[in-house]
Every structure is written in C-alpha cells, then in structure tokens.
Amino acid sequence: MAELSGKYLVGVFDDDDVLLHAVPQIRKEGVKIMEVYSPFPIHGLDVALGHPRTKIGIAAFLYGLTGCACALTLMIWTMGYDWPMIIGGKDPISIPNYIPITFELTVLFTAFGMVTTFLITNGLGPNRNNKFDLRSTDNKFVMAIDLNKNSMTQEDISDILKKNGAEEVNVKQF
Amino acid sequence: MHVTSPVRPPLVTGGKTYADVTEDICRQVEGKPTKPWKIAFTAAVLVLLYGTYCLAWTWWEGLGVWGLNKTVGWAWDITNFVWWVGIGHAGTLISAILLLFRQKWRTSINRAAEAMTIFAVLCAASFILMHMGRPWMAHWALPLPNAFGSLWVNFNSPLVWDVFAISTYFSVSLVFWYIGLIPDLATIRDRAQNKVSKFIYGALSLGWTGGAKTWARYEYVSLILAGLSTPLVLSVHTIVSMDFATSVIPGWHTTIFPPYFVAGAIFSGFAMVQNLMLITRVVYRLEDYITIEHIESMNKIITLTGSIVGIAYITEFFIAWYSGVEYEQYAFLNRMAGPYWWAYWAMMTCNVISPQLFWSRKIRRSVKWTFVLSVVVNIGMWFERFVIIVTSLHRDYIPSSWAMFTPTMYDIGDYIFSFGLFGTLFLLFSKYLPVINMAEVKAVLRSSSEKLPAKVAGTAKRDNNLNQSV
Numbered sequence: 001m002a003e004l005s006g007k008y009l010v011g012v013f014d015d016d017d018v019l020l021h022a023v024p025q026i027r028k029e030g031v032k033i034m035e036v037y038s039p040f041p042i043h044g045l046d047v048a049l050g051h052p053r054t055k056i057g058i059a060a061f062l063y064g065l066t067g068c069a070c071a072l073t074l075m076i077w078t079m080g081y082d083w084p085m086i087i088g089g090k091d092p093i094s095i096p097n098y099i100p101i102t103f104e105l106t107v108l109f110t111a112f113g114m115v116t117t118f119l120i121t122n123g124l125g126p127n128r129n130n131k132f133d134l135r136s137t138d139n140k141f142v143m144a145i146d147l148n149k150n151s152m153t154q155e156d157i158s159d160i161l162k163k164n165g166a167e168e169v170n171v172k173q174f
Numbered sequence: 175m176h177v178t179s180p181v182r183p184p185l186v187t188g189g190k191t192y193a194d195v196t197e198d199i200c201r202q203v204e205g206k207p208t209k210p211w212k213i214a215f216t217a218a219v220l221v222l223l224y225g226t227y228c229l230a231w232t233w234w235e236g237l238g239v240w241g242l243n244k245t246v247g248w249a250w251d252i253t254n255f256v257w258w259v260g261i262g263h264a265g266t267l268i269s270a271i272l273l274l275f276r277q278k279w280r281t282s283i284n285r286a287a288e289a290m291t292i293f294a295v296l297c298a299a300s301f302i303l304m305h306m307g308r309p310w311m312a313h314w315a316l317p318l319p320n321a322f323g324s325l326w327v328n329f330n331s332p333l334v335w336d337v338f339a340i341s342t343y344f345s346v347s348l349v350f351w352y353i354g355l356i357p358d359l360a361t362i363r364d365r366a367q368n369k370v371s372k373f374i375y376g377a378l379s380l381g382w383t384g385g386a387k388t389w390a391r392y393e394y395v396s397l398i399l400a401g402l403s404t405p406l407v408l409s410v411h412t413i414v415s416m417d418f419a420t421s422v423i424p425g426w427h428t429t430i431f432p433p434y435f436v437a438g439a440i441f442s443g444f445a446m447v448q449n450l451m452l453i454t455r456v457v458y459r460l461e462d463y464i465t466i467e468h469i470e471s472m473n474k475i476i477t478l479t480g481s482i483v484g485i486a487y488i489t490e491f492f493i494a495w496y497s498g499v500e501y502e503q504y505a506f507l508n509r510m511a512g513p514y515w516w517a518y519w520a521m522m523t524c525n526v527i528s529p530q531l532f533w534s535r536k537i538r539r540s541v542k543w544t545f546v547l548s549v550v551v552n553i554g555m556w557f558e559r560f561v562i563i564v565t566s567l568h569r570d571y572i573p574s575s576w577a578m579f580t581p582t583m584y585d586i587g588d589y590i591f592s593f594g595l596f597g598t599l600f601l602l603f604s605k606y607l608p609v610i611n612m613a614e615v616k617a618v619l620r621s622s623s624e625k626l627p628a629k630v631a632g633t634a635k636r637d638n639n640l641n642q643s644v
Contacts, residue, residue: 039613040384040614041613049387056391056394078329079329111402
C-alpha cells in the first residue's frame with residue numbers, strides 16, 4: 001500500500017453481503033471509494049468497485065516462457081555444444097529427455113516470478129501495518145474513502161454510508 | 175452469492191461466526207504452550223537428537239555403517255526417500271487439485287496438509303543427502319561444470335531430473351503455502367498484544383491489509399499456482415518412478431510405474447494427513463472445522479487411490495507373465511514367494527485389502543478406524559517401496575551373488591532421524607502458525623455454516639433457509 005496522507009472516512013460493515021450490495025449504491029450516489037478491506041476474498045467486490053482486471057496472468061505467462069527458454073538453452077548448450085557426449089546411444093541433443101527439466105523450470109520461474117510480482121504490485125514488505133481498522137482482518141469489512149478526492153462533505157458521505165448499512169463511520173487522519 | 179444444495183451437510187458446524195473462526199484458530203497461537211505440547215515437543219527433539227547422532231556417524235564413518243552389500247546397493251535410504259516424497263504429495267494435491275475441482279471442504283485441511291508436505295519433502299531430501307555418502311559433494315548434482323572442470327551433469331538421467339523436480343516441488347510448495355499464510359499472519363498481527371509477537375507477525379505478514387484489489391490478485395495468483403502445482407505434483411512422483419523405470423532391473427523396468435507411483439503417493443499422503451489431522455482436531459478442539467465429513471471425504475480418496483494401487487500390483491504380475499521374459503517373471507515370483515514374501519504380503523494386506531474396509535460407511539466415518547487404517551496404509555506404503563527396491567535387487571542375474579539385506583542400527587537410526595525432524599517441525603508449526611486457513615474458512619462460512627449472518631434479502635437468506643431445512 002502506498003503511503004497514506006490526509007483525511008479518510010472509514011465505514012465499518014458487519015456483513016460481507018450487506019457490503020457487496022452497498023458498494024454499487026454508494027458509488028451511484030457519487031462517492032469515490034478508495035478501497036474496501038475484508039478478512040477474506042469477496043467474489044465480485046473488485047468488479048463492483050470498478051477495479052481493473054489484474055494483468056498478473058500475462059506476467060506469469062512471460063515468466064514461464066523465460067523459464068522454458070532458460071532450461072532448453074542450458075541443456076542444449078551444455079549437452080550439445082560445450083561438452084558433447086553420446087550417452088546411452090542417444091544424440092547429444094535429445095529433446096525428449098529434456099522435457100522433464102524444461103517443465104520443472106517453467107513452473108519454477110512462473111511461480112517465483114508471479115509471487116514476486118504479486119508482492120511488489122501490492123506493496124507488500126516486512127513490517128508494514130494495517131492502517132484503517134484492525135478488525136478488517138478479523139470479522140469486519142472496512143470501506144476507506146479519501147476525503148480529499150471527494151467533493152461531498154464528510155457528513156453527506158457519512159449519511160450515505162450509514163444508509164447503506166455501515167455499522168460505524170470513523171474518521172482517520174494520517 | 176453461493177447456491178448451496180440442501181442435501182449437502184455444512185462444512186463448518188457449531189454455528190460459527192467470522193469472529194468465532196478467528197478466536198478458535200488464534201487461540202493456540204496466542205496462548206502459552208500447553209503441557210501436552212511441551213511433552214510432545216520434548217519427545218520429538220529427543221528423537222531428533224538421537225537421529226542426528228546416527229546421521230552424524232553415518233557421514234563421519236561412511237555408508238559402510240549401513241547394511242548395504244554388493245547386491246543390495248539401495249535399501250532403506252531410497253525406501254525412506256520415496257516414502258516421504260509420497261507423503262509429501264497430499265498437501266499440494268489438497269490445495270491445488272482440489273482447488274481446481276472447487277472442492278470447498280479442502281479449506282479446513284489445506285494449511286496443515288501443505289505444512290506436512292513441506293516437512294515431508296525436507297525429510298525426503300535428507301535421505302538424498304544421506305545416500306550420497308559424501309554430502310559435501312552434493313553440489314555435483316547441480317548443473318555446475320562438474321568438479322568445476324568442463325563436464326556437466328547428464329541431463330538424460332532421471333536422477334538429475336529428480337534433483338530439479340524435488341527442488342522445484344519443495345520451493346513452489348513453500349511459496350504457495352506462504353502466500354496462503356500471509357492473510358492469516360496479518361490477522362494474528364492485528365490481534366497481537368505484546369511487542370515480540372507484534373514484531374514477528376508484523377514482519378511475516380508483509381503489511382497485508384486485505385484490500386479488494388489485493389484479494390483479487392491473491393485469488394488469481396492462487397489459481398495460477400494451483401494450475402501449475404497440479405501437473406507439478408504429478409510430475410514429481412512420475413520422475414521419482416523413472417529413477418526405477420528407466421533402468422533395466424527386472425521388477426523396476428515397467429512402464430506402469432509413473433501412474434502407479436503417483437496414486438501410491440496420494441494414497442499414503444492422505445493417510446498421513448488423516449493421522450495428523452485426527453490428533454490436531456482433538457488437541458486443539460477443532461472438531462467443528464475438521465468434521466466427520468472431511469474425514470469421510472479423505473477416506474473416499476484413500477479408497478480410490480488404494481484401489482488404483484491394488485490394480486497396479488495385479489497388472490504388474492500380469493505383464494510379467496505376459497511379457498514372456500524369464501527374469502521379469504522370476505522377479506515377481508520371488509517377490510510373492512521368495513525370502514521376502516512377508517514384506518510382499520504385508521504390502522498387499524495393508525494397501526490393497528485394508529482400504530477396502532472404507533466401503534462401509536460406518537468404518538469410514540469412525541475416527542478410531544480411520545486412525546488405525548491410516549497407520550496401516552502408511553506401513554503398507556513403506557513396505558511397497560521396500561519390496562520394489564530390496565526384493566528386486568537382492569536376487570540378481572548371478573545366483574552366486576544373491577544376498578539378503580539386514581538393517582543396522584544406523585539404517586534404523588537414520589529413519590528415526592526423519593521422524594524426529596518431521597515431528598519437531600510439525601509441532602513448531604502447529605503452535606506458532608494457524609493450523610487452519612482462517613481466511614478461506616471464513617469465505618466458505620456463509621454457504622456452509624449452520625447459522626448464517628443473513629441480513630440482506632436475496633441470496634444469503636435463501637442459503638439460510640436451505641441450510642435450516644437440512
């Protein structure tokens with residue numbers, strides 16, 4: 001998460017279903033929601049918030065391609081060019097024998113590349129803290145609204161949140 | 175959002191709310207170590223110390239301390255290696271394959287099963303290092319110019335494939351497990367009362383906040399990791415089986431090995447998960463999360479894979495006869511009726527007959543029966559590897575070199591080492607990390623709990639009514 005500054009309105013919801021129904025309503029009233037924090041994934045929430053679809057899959061494919069290329073390059077070069085040897089009567093370069101390692105390295109590169117990308121794009125790193133409401137990793141669903149990016153007054157937004165099922169509305173200043 | 179079939183029993187019983195889940199799972203992480211845990215941990219560490227002594231002596235003195243001889247050059251070391259790798263298959267199977275198949279019951283058991291996988295693969299890897307005899311030469315297995323000259327490893331060899339398969343499997347499983355842990359570590363961080371745990375869990379949870387964007391990416395990453403891990407799980411034991419299958423030893427040289435080994439691995443892995451979970455659920459009072467339904471589901475998989483293994487045993491015999499190869503035929507007759515007949519029949523009884531008892535609903539829903547039969551299955555699977563390895567080797571082509579294998583105290587001690595290592599790691603895990611994936615359990619709670627926090631008219635309410643009518 002990027003560094004936060006300014007004044008935020010924090011709506012606390014008790015129920016994921018209430019929240020999921022509230023998000024489009026609140027957005028329809030013109031409130032810009034920064035992010036919603038929940039203790040578990042809520043399907044459809046990112047779509048309701050209007051977040052763009054993640055492109056991490058494309059990255060994963062490219063990492064896999066890299067792994068595949070590295071594996072084949074390593075094996076073809078060492079076995080075929082650097083020190084060619086005939087083992088078991090096979091060609092120095094015998095692609096079928098390279099399939100297992102090519103597969104393993106493709107998986108390895110994809111997994112590590114994708115996880116690294118995941119950590120970086122989410123800004124995850126040691127010793128950062130949950131900023132808005134500690135209960136959002138337990139049983140509450142927390143909606144954060146950046147007041148600087150909304151033209152409405154704090155009271156208006158607060159009313160909209162409450163009308164749509166928020167149990168509490170708090171102000172957070174960073 | 176979910177439509178639950180009314181005939182399906184709830185995955186989590188006891189009418190838990192989200193807060194209850196957090197409370198129940200965090201309890202043992204936050205509390206002081208209990209007396210039973212301390213006793214078990216001390217015992218595991220003592221076993222590990224004894225094993226470490228045996229292992230140290232094996233390395234100091236050399237592999238001569240084992241009972242190997244000229245004919246039987248692989249015995250307990252590789253038996254134990256394959257056994258542990260096999261056990262290490264259940265965790266990723268549960269979290270990856272069952273994720274792809276949308277089997278929601280996996281949420282209660284995947285965390286512990288994945289931990290088990292990682293520790294079991296570590297135990298397996300320790301046997302790889304042991305059987306090298308000179309572990310300080312272990313880097314020779316890596317694609318470095320051999321001895322830093324100009325030779326390379328032989329990429330045609332399944333033993334080299336194995337190095338890649340096991341290390342990829344271990345590291346990908348570890349990453350998969352850790353990514354799944356992050357949200358739960360954040361839960362513990364946000365509840366932490368003292369400075370030390372705030373710092374440790376704060377560092378480990380990497381600043382997780384659970385934003386919708388993060389969760390969407392998290393789910394996507396989980397799905398791709400699952401998609402990758404699924405063929406990975408299958409590839410690992412396939413490659414382990416190729417260590418044998420690509421050789422020309424009668425009894426090893428069979429094309430049926432890859433699927434047969436994979437089924438056997440899942441079979442023994444689930445049996446080990448059963449053993450661990452049955453103890454964990456009682457000790458940590460998690461009966462509402464790991465219910466009889468979970469146990470039954472796993473028993474069904476044990477029966478399925480056990481039956482595949484049984485068919486594989488019989489197919490091997492048929493093919494040995496059908497091939498018309500005298501040596502192949504002798505190898506199999508020798509397994510069944512030779513000097514190691516007892517190992518063969520132990521394997522047949524434990525692996526083929528015992529899981530068939532689970533056809534009885536009463537038995538597969540009984541905790542005691544499940545525990546006993548799971549132990550039996552793991553004994554049987556150890557014997558399977560012993561039969562394949564030692565029985566195939568001990569009578570080779572020249573009758574004058576026929577020999578028997580007798581384990582020494584170091585063969586046994588090195589096996590004990592792996593139990594000590596596994597026990598110590600698993601106990602540490604079960605005390606300091608959440609044994610159940612809280613976030614995933616919470617996500618299936620609405621569609622599967624008896625008492626639902628339904629407030630909005632529509633889907634949630636309908637789910638509620640359906641569940642109440644059960």
